[in-house]
Amino acid sequence: xxxxYSHYMLKEIHEQPQVIQNTLINMxxxxxxxxxxxxxxxxxxxxxxxxxxxxxxxxxxxxxxVEEHLNIPVRLEVASEFNYMQHLPPCKLxxxxxxxxxxxxxxxxxxxxxxxxxxxxxxxxxxxxxAARLADHVIYTQAGPxxxxxxxxxxIAQLVVLYALCFACASAASPRYQDYLSTMRLLPxxxxxxxxxxxxxxxxxxxxxxxxxxxxxxxxxxxPIALEGALKLKEISYIHAEGYAAGELKHGPFALLSPETPVxxxxxxxxxxxxxxxxxxxxxxxxxxxxxxxxxxxDQLEQLADRVIKIPPFNRLFSPILFSVVLQLLAxxxxxxxxxxxxxxxxxxxxxxxx
Ligand code: F6R
Numbered sequence: 001x002x003x004x005y006s007h008y009m010l011k012e013i014h015e016q017p018q019v020i021q022n023t024l025i026n027m028x029x030x031x032x033x034x035x036x037x038x039x040x041x042x043x044x045x046x047x048x049x050x051x052x053x054x055x056x057x058x059x060x061x062x063x064x065x066v067e068e069h070l071n072i073p074v075r076l077e078v079a080s081e082f083n084y085m086q087h088l089p090p091c092k093l094x095x096x097x098x099x100x101x102x103x104x105x106x107x108x109x110x111x112x113x114x115x116x117x118x119x120x121x122x123x124x125x126x127x128x129x130x131a132a133r134l135a136d137h138v139i140y141t142q143a144g145p146x147x148x149x150x151x152x153x154x155x156i157a158q159l160v161v162l163y164a165l166c167f168a169c170a171s172a173a174s175p176r177y178q179d180y181l182s183t184m185r186l187l188p189x190x191x192x193x194x195x196x197x198x199x200x201x202x203x204x205x206x207x208x209x210x211x212x213x214x215x216x217x218x219x220x221x222x223x224p225i226a227l228e229g230a231l232k233l234k235e236i237s238y239i240h241a242e243g244y245a246a247g248e249l250k251h252g253p254f255a256l257l258s259p260e261t262p263v264x265x266x267x268x269x270x271x272x273x274x275x276x277x278x279x280x281x282x283x284x285x286x287x288x289x290x291x292x293x294x295x296x297x298x299d300q301l302e303q304l305a306d307r308v309i310k311i312p313p314f315n316r317l318f319s320p321i322l323f324s325v326v327l328q329l330l331a332x333x334x335x336x337x338x339x340x341x342x343x344x345x346x347x348x349x350x351x352x353x354x355x
Contacts (some may be wrong), residue, residue, distance in 0.1 A: 007336075008343045009148035009236070013328050014195055017188035019153045020321075022142035023160045024184060029168040038137065039169055041093045041119060046073040048091035048118070050082055050109050052352070054151040054231060055097040058158035060224035061320055062095070065166040068221075069177070079105035080355070088116050095121045099146070099154040100351035101129025108355065110134045123161050125154050139165070148343045149350050150236050152328050155228065156191075159321050160184070183315050193312040194325050200309050201326055204291050205333030207307070208262055211239060215253065215263045215288075216327070217246040217279070219272035225320045226266055229327035236345050237335040246272075246279045257286040264330070267294040267301060268319045280304050293326050295319070 005011035047066065051059040056078055063074040075089050079096075083105060094113050098106045101124035110131060113120055122135035125143050132138045141157030164184060171177035194201075208214055214233060218226035227243035234241045244253060246265065257263070263283050267276050277300065283290055284304060292305035295316065301308045311322040335342045 007148065007332070009150055009152060009328075009332055012146055012148050012153045013325070013332065015144070016153050016156050016325060017192045017195070019141075019143045019157050020160050020188045020191065021185075022144075023157045024164060026140065026142050027161065027164045027168075028139065029164060029181070038093060038119060038121070042072050042091075045090050045092045046075060048089055048094040048113075049074055049076040049097070050079045050094060050106065051097040052079050052103055052105055054155045054228060055099055055103075055158060057224045057228040057231070058155055058162065059095070059097045060227070061159055061221060062097075062162035062166070064221040064224070065162055069166050069170045079103070079109045082109050083112065083355070088112070088118075091118065093119050093121070095123065096131060096135070097123045097158055098129075098131045099125045099141070099143075099151055099158070101126045101131035102351045102353055103131075104353050104355045106131060107134065123158060125157065146350075149345055149348050150232055150331070150342075152232075156321060156324060159324065160187070163318070163321075180315070180317060184318070186314070187318060187321060190312050190314045190318075190322055191325050194322060194329070198326075198329050200307075201329045202333045204307055204309060205330045206337050207289070208233070208239070208264070208291070208330065209237065209334040209337035211260060211262050213240040213242075213256070213261050215249065215257075215261065216241060216243045216266075217249060217263060218243075218266035218323075219246045219276055220268075220270065221320055222266040222268055222272070222323060225323045225327065226264075228324060229264060229266075229331070232328055232331035233334060235348060236331055236342050237338055237340055238346070239334065239338075246276055249279065250282065254282075254286060257283060257288040259287050259289065262289040262291055264291045264293065264327075265305075266319075266323050267292055267298070268316050269295055269298060270316055277304065293323055 049059040143157040216226040216229040230241035230243035
């Protein structure tokens with residue numbers, strides 16, 4: 001059943017090239033979808049994104065995408081908090097992300113939104129799930145059943161749906177987004193390259209496994225991936241980890257930096273690059289071990305970091321997807337090094353059906 005892998009999680013990480021392909025093939029990227037009144041509604045009132053846990057991190061990535069490429073304001077809430085807000089936001093279009101489609105906080109939020117006359121699009125992995133039935137429109141991620149408690153392939157599939165949807169909508173105004181959509185078809189190959197040679201990630205994981213606490217940092221669209229990397233590490237290795245917007249580290253957490261506290265930094269050569277490098281120098285001064293996940297061909301990183309993990313050359317718009325795969329492997333091998341129960345970590349359930 002584990003297809004020759006030691007753990008379901010490892011098998012599911014390795015299934016991701018296929019999952020990306022399946023998800024792209026099955027996306028409803030027809031003109032009638034992205035030129036539909038749905039998008040018009042979003043433009044008028046903004047879009048509300050709701051999710052929990054890893055799905056929240058996917059939703060946060062979606063927010064960066066929609067705001068930057070569609071110029072539509074997005075309001076994003078954790079569903080459990082949303083349910084206690086007195087006043088509903090003005091958005092008349094909500095996008096809920098739930099891999100299982102059964103998360104109690106999400107279902108409660110959906111019922112509340114429906115009552116208020118809000119249109120709901122659900123992005124879920126489970127056909128016939130309660131979220132799929134409650135929604136006005138459903139987009140399925142094609143990850144297949146995920147057995148490992150930690151979300152891996154379902155998270156990547158959520159990212160793929162968000163990118164493809166956003167770029168399909170943006171292509172109505174600018175043809176370059178059609179090119180980006182074509183580029184997405186090459187993503188499975190790039191992910192396969194990471195999966196095919198990851199000794200460096202394993203070595204980094206063994207170092208991280210010695211720590212009691214670690215920080216994950218990123219800027220811009222890599223910030224949600226830093227949050228996800230930290231969540232993955234803590235849930236399966238039980239090492240305390242915090243994800244931070246890189247610029248926030250100096251507003252308090254610097255006090256915790258020491259040679260015992262590794263910092264894992266996601267570095268893209270985009271508009272955030274120079275600020276990232278400045279932040280990394282400040283971290284080095286505080287003698288924290290610095291593991292940088294960056295782009296192939298970026299030679300500056302070696303001078304700054306104790307270890308550099310390079311992702312294969314690819315259009316950097318999609319680096320969140322490639323960084324996510326690196327951080328999944330890193331969490332897996334750190335947990336493996338510590339002999340943790342990786343597929344069924346303590347105190348956790350695959351879907352959280354109580355509020
Ligand atoms: C972490 C993880 C959880 C879920 C969260 C929401 O690896 O899997 O954080 O993402 O419980 O679950 P869904 O997406 O099913 O609503």
